[in-house]
Amino acid sequence: MSKIHIPTPLRQYVGKQASVEVKGSTVGEAMNALLAEHPDLRKHLYTEDGKLRAFVNLYVNDEDIRYLQKEATALKDGDQISIVPSIAGGIA
Secondary structure (H helix, E strand, O other), rough: OEEEOOOHHHHHOOOOOOOOEEOOEEHHHHHHHHHHOOEEEHHEEOOOOOOOOOEEEEEOOOEEHHHOOOOHHHHOOEEEEEEEEEEOOOOO
């Protein structure tokens, strides 16, 4: 199993858990398992056509999946997936 770390603003949709353990051999399968258990998360992470939202970044063991095989990135038992929303800000 892999562990998905949930950012604080999204924890209200997963029973206030900081992380959720899921099964899946790829990042996409793990995310589908997460959404099957917690369907309210879908609209916050994915567009209506099923694409990961542009401001949502996924990391496997601190590596950005955009530089790996994206959602086809293979997982092994014990891998850590982090959901990291982009944060805008700065001085105007």
